[in-house]
Amino acid sequence: xxxxxxxxxxxxxxxxxxxxxxxxxxxxxxxxxxxxxxxxxxxxxxxxxxxxxxxxxxxxxxxxxxxxxxxxxxxxxxxxxxxxxxxxxxxxxxxxxxxxxxxxxxxxxxxxxxxxxxxxxxxxxxxxxxxxxxxxxxxxxxxxxxxxxxxxxxxxxxxxxxxxxxxxxxxxxxxxxxxxxxxxxxxxxxxxxxxxxxxxxxxxxxxxxxxxxxxxxxxxxxxxxxxxxxxxxxxxxxxxxxxxxxxxxxxxxxxxxxxxxxxxxxxxxxxxxxxxxxxxxxxxxxxxxxxxxxxxxxxxxxxxxxxxxxxxxxxxxxxxxxxxxxxxxxxxxxxxxxxxxxxxxxxxxxxxxxxxxxxxxxxxxxxxxxxxxxxxxxxxxxxxxxxxxxxxxxxxxxxxxxxxxxxxxxxxxxxxxxxxxxxxxxxxxxxxxxxxxxxxxxxxxxxxxxxxxxxxxxxxxxxxxxxxxxxxxxxxxxxxxxxxxxxxxxxxxxxxxxxxxxxxxxxxxxxx
Ligand code: NOJ
Numbered sequence: 001x002x003x004x005x006x007x008x009x010x011x012x013x014x015x016x017x018x019x020x021x022x023x024x025x026x027x028x029x030x031x032x033x034x035x036x037x038x039x040x041x042x043x044x045x046x047x048x049x050x051x052x053x054x055x056x057x058x059x060x061x062x063x064x065x066x067x068x069x070x071x072x073x074x075x076x077x078x079x080x081x082x083x084x085x086x087x088x089x090x091x092x093x094x095x096x097x098x099x100x101x102x103x104x105x106x107x108x109x110x111x112x113x114x115x116x117x118x119x120x121x122x123x124x125x126x127x128x129x130x131x132x133x134x135x136x137x138x139x140x141x142x143x144x145x146x147x148x149x150x151x152x153x154x155x156x157x158x159x160x161x162x163x164x165x166x167x168x169x170x171x172x173x174x175x176x177x178x179x180x181x182x183x184x185x186x187x188x189x190x191x192x193x194x195x196x197x198x199x200x201x202x203x204x205x206x207x208x209x210x211x212x213x214x215x216x217x218x219x220x221x222x223x224x225x226x227x228x229x230x231x232x233x234x235x236x237x238x239x240x241x242x243x244x245x246x247x248x249x250x251x252x253x254x255x256x257x258x259x260x261x262x263x264x265x266x267x268x269x270x271x272x273x274x275x276x277x278x279x280x281x282x283x284x285x286x287x288x289x290x291x292x293x294x295x296x297x298x299x300x301x302x303x304x305x306x307x308x309x310x311x312x313x314x315x316x317x318x319x320x321x322x323x324x325x326x327x328x329x330x331x332x333x334x335x336x337x338x339x340x341x342x343x344x345x346x347x348x349x350x351x352x353x354x355x356x357x358x359x360x361x362x363x364x365x366x367x368x369x370x371x372x373x374x375x376x377x378x379x380x381x382x383x384x385x386x387x388x389x390x391x392x393x394x395x396x397x398x399x400x401x402x403x404x405x406x407x408x409x410x411x412x413x414x415x416x417x418x419x420x421x422x423x424x425x426x427x428x429x430x431x432x433x434x435x436x437x438x439x440x441x442x443x444x445x446x447x448x449x450x451x452x453x454x455x456x457x458x459x460x461x462x463x464x465x466x467x468x469x470x471x472x473x474x475x476x477x478x479x480x481x482x483x484x485x486x487x488x489x490x491x492x493x494x495x496x497x498x499x500x501x502x503x504x505x506x507x508x509x510x511x512x
Contacts, residue, residue, distance in 0.1 A: 031435075031499060032442035034507040036449045043148070043461035044508040045107025046100065046483065047415055049155035049201065051083045052470035054113065056090035060130035063119025065157035066168065066210075067473075070217035081476030087468060087486050088493050093138050099484065099495060100467065101145040103505045106512050108147050109414060109463045110138070111155035111201065112190075114182050121159030123181040132189050139193050150196035150414075150463075152267065153183055153248065154241075156206055156217070163218050169206065170220070170227045172240035176247055183248035184255070191260040197252065198338055198414065199245040202269040203297055207238040208362050215474060232318040234362045239320040242300050246329040266301055267338030267414045270294040272394035272401070276348030276374060285349040285368040288313075290401060292366045302406045304331030314365045316357035336460070337402065338414035343387065344379060344394030345372045383436075384419035384479045385472075392443035399451040399459060410460045416444055417465035419472070419479040428496060431485055437500040445507070464504060468495060 051067050071082040089096055100108060114121060116131035142149050158168050158175075166174040183199070191197075200206075209216035211233035221230035228236060245266055252264050273289045275282035288309055291299070295307040304327035310319055322330065350367040354360060372379055372389045380391040395416065402411060420436040441464065451457040469482035477488050483501035487494045 046467035047109035047463040050113035053089040055085040063115035078476035111152035120161035169237035179244040263335040265336035281349035336410035340415035396447040415465035
């Protein structure tokens with residue numbers, strides 16, 4: 001009797017296993033196709049950033065950054081979450097790299113935490129050797145596993161000391177010099193293995209959200225202080241970051257590039273914009289929005305100065321001026337241009353009257369009105385994040401716009417991806433079946449392919465955001481952008497491969 005029962009149990013187990021196998025085969029087969037044409041030498045990869053995944057915020061001599069401070073202020077982040085532990089990547093780095101390798105990820109974009117290398121941000125206070133050791137270990141491990149490394153030097157985690165002592169990006173003199181030293185240290189220690197350097201990630205966001213009263217670290221711009229207010233601070237912060245970029249590039253080109261044979265660039269974010277109505281004013285408003293967003297940083301690094309439309313529209317001497325020497329330093333200061341692109345929206349010419357000059361915000365200065373909706377209809381399906389609506393053709397238009405205006409030799413899509421709706425609140429098994437993300441990636445990559453293969457845009461690389469779920473800034477862990485799921489409820493933050501990772505892994509195979 002007992003034997004018969006065991007036999008029966010075994011048969012049931014075998015049947016269940018077979019059913020699971022069949023269902024996984026069906027679900028793999030039903031994933032969108034991966035046959036999207038790209039040039040043979042196109043590079044596919046995945047991206048992350050230090051504060052969003054590392055954790056270990058007080059370990060091994062790391063100093064505090066503005067995001068440590070900001071996330072610890074009650075009420076600033078969803079559910080008061082912080083990056084203290086994040087994905088604990090600091091301790092799980094080898095495991096994560098093994099996972100990347102198993103997925104066939106050949107290019108990895110990571111960022112280096114400035115306060116891990118220079119705890120106060122300043123060279124004169126000493127280099128944290130343990131920080132150097134950590135990144136050496138990580139980079140060696142990546143290289144040993146056949147993964148090329150692209151490093152972002154500034155992904156928003158400014159050392160708190162620089163903020164407190166000098167006002168951070170509001171002070172170009174000290175902070176620019178400090179960034180130049182930090183970059184120099186990174187090139188010297190890691191440049192033999194890092195072949196792509198990105199000076200800044202989305203300086204627009206640091207400037208407008210961090211210094212324009214938008215609840216983002218360092219949280220400046222609300223009310224006025226001796227340094228300024230939301231009317232001029234974003235422009236000051238942007239100006240410093242541009243100068244810091246130019247100085248870091250000069251250090252790289254003068255001291256390292258010839259030996260190390262790497263490339264250096266900057267990553268800028270932009271949506272693409274479509275006119276709210278079919279009027280000349282609205283078309284012009286779209287162009288203005290692109291120039292105020294992308295052009296604010298791209299014009300200086302390609303042409304040496306801000307777009308004319310910004311000089312005309314930002315009244316009252318709030319847009320700082322570059323000296324002739326600074327213009328020369330900036331002009332041509334990129335080997336590649338990085339684009340972070342997720343969504344598109346509608347833009348119209350501003351109809352409401354402008355406030356007095358000294359009370360105008362960055363948005364006022366653009367004289368545009370934006371929306372994700374037209375006549376109550378969204379531009380595309382909404383993701384989890386409030387700002388993200390799926391509109392694949394936008395990436396092709398954006399890439400063409402960049403090619404036309406700047407004619408760059410190399411464009412890297414340094415981020416593109418999506419947070420699938422409801423992924424944080426559904427059972428893990430359901431979250432892993434992330435068809436929304438698979439379709440998003442399929443459709444956006446098809447448009448990138450069209451830009452490259454049909455329009456002749458010089459896109460050379462694409463990094464999906466993100467390798468794994470992570471701390472999504474003010475949204476904490478509620479928005480999941482990963483192709484790998486991180487179970488924040490399990491004590492060791494177990495990783496699970498989502499269907500999108502399997503799909504991406506198939507797509508990149510021919511290019512590995
Ligand atoms: C851009 C940022 O670089 C990254 O840190 C962020 O997580 C993603 N966009 C998604 O919002």
